[in-house]
Amino acid sequence: xxxxxxxxxxxxxxxxxxxxxxxxxxxxxxxxxxxxxxxxxxxxxxxxxxxxxxxxxxxxxxxxxxxxxxxxxxxxxxxxxxxxxxxxxxxxxxxxxxxxxxxxxxxxxxxxxxxxxxxxxxxxxxxxxxxxxxxxxxxxxxxxxxxxxxxxxxxxxxxxxxxxxxxxxxxxxxxxxxxxxxxxxxxxxxxxxxxxxxxxxxxxxxxxxxxxxxxxxxxxxxxxxxx
Amino acid sequence: xxxxxxxxxxxxxxxxxxxxxxxxxxxxxxxxxxxxxxxxxxxxxxxxxxxxxxxxxxxxxxxxxxxxxxxxxxxxxxxxxxxxxxxxxxxxxxxxxxxxxxxxxxxxxxxxxxxxxxxxxxxxxxxxxxxxxxxxxxxxxxxxxxxxxxxxxxxxxxxxxxxxxxxxxxxxxxxxxxxxxxxxxxxxxxxxxxxxxxxxxxxxxxxxxxxxxxxxxxxxxxxxxxxxxxxxxxxxxxxxxxxxxxxxxxxxxxxxxxxxxxxxxxxxxxxxxxxxxxxxxxxxxxxxxxxxxxxxxxxxxxxxxxxxxxxxxxxxxxxxxxxxxxxxxxxxxxxxxxxxxxxxxxxxxxxxxxxxxxxxxxxxxxxxxxxxxxxxxxxxxxxxxxxxxxxxxxxxxxxxxxxxxxxxxxxxxxxxxxxxxxxxxxxxxxxxxxxxxxxxxxxxxxxxxxxxxxxxxxxxxxxxxxxxxxxxxxxxxxxxxxxxxxxxxxxxxxxxxxxxxxxxxxxxxxxxxxxxxxxxxxxxxxxxxxxxxxxxxxxxxxxxxxxxxxxxxxxxxxxxxxxxxxxxxxxxxxxxxxxxxxxxxxxxxxxxxxxxxxxxxxxxxxxxxxxxxxxxxxxxxxxxxxxxxxxxxxxxxxxxxxxxxxxxxxxxxxxxxxxxxxxxxxxxxxxxxxxxxxxxxxxxxxxxxxxxxxxxxxxxxxxxxxxxxxxxxxxxxxxxxxxxxxxxxxxxxxxxxxxxxxxx
Numbered sequence: 001x002x003x004x005x006x007x008x009x010x011x012x013x014x015x016x017x018x019x020x021x022x023x024x025x026x027x028x029x030x031x032x033x034x035x036x037x038x039x040x041x042x043x044x045x046x047x048x049x050x051x052x053x054x055x056x057x058x059x060x061x062x063x064x065x066x067x068x069x070x071x072x073x074x075x076x077x078x079x080x081x082x083x084x085x086x087x088x089x090x091x092x093x094x095x096x097x098x099x100x101x102x103x104x105x106x107x108x109x110x111x112x113x114x115x116x117x118x119x120x121x122x123x124x125x126x127x128x129x130x131x132x133x134x135x136x137x138x139x140x141x142x143x144x145x146x147x148x149x150x151x152x153x154x155x156x157x158x159x160x161x162x163x164x165x166x167x168x169x170x171x172x173x174x175x176x177x178x179x180x181x182x183x184x185x186x187x188x189x190x191x192x193x194x195x196x197x198x199x200x201x202x203x204x205x206x207x208x209x210x211x212x213x214x215x216x217x218x219x220x221x222x223x224x225x226x227x
Numbered sequence: 228x229x230x231x232x233x234x235x236x237x238x239x240x241x242x243x244x245x246x247x248x249x250x251x252x253x254x255x256x257x258x259x260x261x262x263x264x265x266x267x268x269x270x271x272x273x274x275x276x277x278x279x280x281x282x283x284x285x286x287x288x289x290x291x292x293x294x295x296x297x298x299x300x301x302x303x304x305x306x307x308x309x310x311x312x313x314x315x316x317x318x319x320x321x322x323x324x325x326x327x328x329x330x331x332x333x334x335x336x337x338x339x340x341x342x343x344x345x346x347x348x349x350x351x352x353x354x355x356x357x358x359x360x361x362x363x364x365x366x367x368x369x370x371x372x373x374x375x376x377x378x379x380x381x382x383x384x385x386x387x388x389x390x391x392x393x394x395x396x397x398x399x400x401x402x403x404x405x406x407x408x409x410x411x412x413x414x415x416x417x418x419x420x421x422x423x424x425x426x427x428x429x430x431x432x433x434x435x436x437x438x439x440x441x442x443x444x445x446x447x448x449x450x451x452x453x454x455x456x457x458x459x460x461x462x463x464x465x466x467x468x469x470x471x472x473x474x475x476x477x478x479x480x481x482x483x484x485x486x487x488x489x490x491x492x493x494x495x496x497x498x499x500x501x502x503x504x505x506x507x508x509x510x511x512x513x514x515x516x517x518x519x520x521x522x523x524x525x526x527x528x529x530x531x532x533x534x535x536x537x538x539x540x541x542x543x544x545x546x547x548x549x550x551x552x553x554x555x556x557x558x559x560x561x562x563x564x565x566x567x568x569x570x571x572x573x574x575x576x577x578x579x580x581x582x583x584x585x586x587x588x589x590x591x592x593x594x595x596x597x598x599x600x601x602x603x604x605x606x607x608x609x610x611x612x613x614x615x616x617x618x619x620x621x622x623x624x625x626x627x628x629x630x631x632x633x634x635x636x637x638x639x640x641x642x643x644x645x646x647x648x649x650x651x652x653x654x655x656x657x658x659x660x661x662x663x664x665x666x667x668x669x670x671x672x673x674x675x676x677x678x679x680x681x682x683x684x685x686x687x688x689x690x691x692x693x694x695x696x697x698x699x700x701x702x703x704x705x706x707x708x709x710x711x712x713x714x715x716x717x718x719x720x721x722x723x724x725x726x727x728x729x730x731x732x733x734x735x736x737x738x739x740x741x742x743x744x745x746x747x748x749x750x751x752x753x754x755x756x757x758x759x760x761x762x763x764x765x766x767x768x769x770x771x772x773x774x775x776x777x778x779x780x781x782x783x784x785x786x787x788x789x790x791x792x793x794x795x796x797x798x799x800x801x802x803x804x805x806x807x808x809x810x811x812x813x814x815x816x817x818x819x820x821x822x823x824x825x826x827x828x829x830x831x832x833x834x835x836x837x838x839x840x841x842x843x844x845x846x847x848x849x850x851x852x853x854x855x856x857x858x859x860x861x862x863x864x865x866x867x868x869x870x871x872x873x874x875x876x877x878x879x880x881x882x883x884x885x886x887x888x889x890x891x892x893x894x895x896x897x898x899x900x901x902x903x904x905x906x907x908x909x910x911x912x913x914x915x916x917x918x919x920x921x922x923x924x925x926x927x928x929x930x931x932x933x934x935x936x937x938x939x940x941x942x943x944x945x946x947x948x949x950x951x952x953x954x955x956x957x958x959x960x961x962x963x964x965x966x967x968x969x970x971x
Contacts, residue, residue, distance in 0.1 A: 008387070009472070009475070009476055009563065009564065010472050010476075012387070012388025012475065012654055012655075013388070013654055013656075015655060015656060016654070016655065016656035019656055028831055049654075050388060051385075051386040051388075051471070051472060051475070053472065054386065054470070054471070054472025054473075055386070055472075056472070090259055107651050109378070109648075110378075110381045110382070110385055110650075110651070111648055111649070111650045112385075112648055112649070112650060112651045112653060113648050139653050141385070141651045141654065143385070154233075173629075173644070173878075173955075174648075201653070203656070204653050204656055207656070209659050209670060209674075209785055209786060210653070210656055210658060210659065210670075211653060211658075212659065221488060
């Protein structure tokens, strides 16, 4: 599987993501600078975490208007799978590739800890390795992860199986939902399930010495689907 | 010369924090009356913050050498060899005064400043730590200050993308008017690409990069060198505002340029901004410098040379490039959308000449300023040794499990989860030991080596007996590094004290530094960098003496970190080191009986060394399943922490403790704070006991893991759920205001 990782000024989880992709696919992803308007021909485009453009204005708002994003949108519309994690998820909602928005955490504090996720749809290229209803542990690290969507949108994404992950009870300390997200939503797909955004960091759960290995199933599943 | 101001009056001199004697020295050096720009430059360069004029004499007594030391104090940060062509670059620095006035920005820019000190030398920052001190939990300002400081540290470090992996927090009324915010950064650099702040080569261009210069932070260094009064909050405009996004770009741009060989010398603009950076660089190289202030990128219109030179705007660096390399360097900074301006050049005159609007606005000699700053041997009084505990008046021993439950919910022992969950401690993907353990640990590159770091100080010990307290801070850092299996390499220190013009305070400084020096020598951990923060007093109330140690150690294999949590059921629990039951200055006495009394536990450095070396050997041989040093709160508190951090299927793992026969005082044995001790677990006790005997290290089996309770045989048991609630609920309760409201 060939992949590209988009780097914005302020992106800071690019290394974590590169390592996870290398571990799963055996190939180094191409790094694409935000001022570039071209992306190499790849099977997967990834927007990693961080604080693109300092998260000034709104998290992901300026990243969504970077030159490279026109190409990301075009590729996504042509069916190329796109994964956005944390700040990348925020940018994908700002760019209109994913429904909903990420608001400030309900307690107004940054949160970095392990959470438990329940996989809500296993019939996608991203989640094929998971069993229906399976839960897994992964870290979160964000200030603006409080997922919101209006009632009509909520009904639509729920009805169309676009909810990818929900926060769930598990071994992790603290309340299951770390940020007040509507309906405990941690990640969503686009209508065709080719674009996935999620707040947690599965790339930081691919190493037994670091954050555990539960996140590997996501990356292994993607590689399996796209190779 | 352009006329800046007609007359320097005694009032203006006093406003600049210069004594009459110091002003006399200014007149001698200048050979004339200085103008306001020049006076401002003298003022900041000779401030306590920049010159260390009260502490220098004593700092010189600290050991700074060792085979592992590549660069000791005197640079932006200390540098230690890690082998394999890699170096650790680290330093700790205070931002106490600004954080009290404006907690979010004060703490945030503290993190920004220490990051710059480290990446200025060519290192990629890989770990942030902090050491915080706040006033009494029920003081009206404490919650506001704590919330702001934690948010500021997180806001900056999280955005820059450097994990905050460890720290410490204490509460005491002595910090009501002067909180302490000490931030530490550890970076990694190739040993053949370390950059220094030395400017050489007449004619070489002096380059300004980073953010534009504004009016923020003018006279921050002078503010940090005076006592606070009731009006201190009016000083808010002198607190700088941080922009972590620009810092992140600056890190990437600097490291990109550092991969070339275009840089001669580089220095960040920290306290006293352009003044201190240009002076220090020129002084180190024995050069002169000419700057064109019209070329300095400005954020505001109408700024004067005085303001440009004294601004403490953040995220700025000064560098000297090799001639002809400007275009290459500019391209890198422009890629990152950062300002880049050639603002002057080096000269051979040994003078600093500042030009503005076609005229000279300052012309002063560099050496007398940067190197020959005043140095005082301030009078000091030795601190009276504390009276021994009055044993006749010894507190009655209550139910030890009740005492434990209450202790775990006290300010200095309660869980800090509410704090460190606001810090991104996982970014970069290399965090092996998260906050909440003995030391933060990250993997170096793809491993197996790792780097450990910790911050430590026990101020109540330092107040009672500065020498013992100074030594104890070093010993505790040493223990925390050993406890994760790291070989302690070196330390950085942050000396936080009150007003050095008072002989009692000077006595605390002298005592703490003496103890620190002895311990650093005995344990082989030289001081390679540091910072001094004095005048931490408000309305005459000084802080507790707080000489914080930041320690760094090297692990041969990060997979060996045992972790503090019990790993499973049926393991043997042992204590390494001897327990006499020393209750003087213990949290048990202070928190449960309101007694801040007695001598702190003695620090026997030979024993520390022997026990620590032995423990590290056990860990590196893979013989332990968990390890925790015994410090605040003593043995039973340490055991409870290990149980609550347990890694069983449901998390916490219980244990049962057997008090040895013939213990003189139960409370002393359970809650005494004897030094040089660690609790460890192993599948079988015998091999550990045998190895300890061979090494001449005291060790005894004290219990076994298992169950969901903590049991003290013969004294009852308590559920881990109750202990967890006590431990975890205190800080969130405080911060949500429940306690404050309940008290009303």
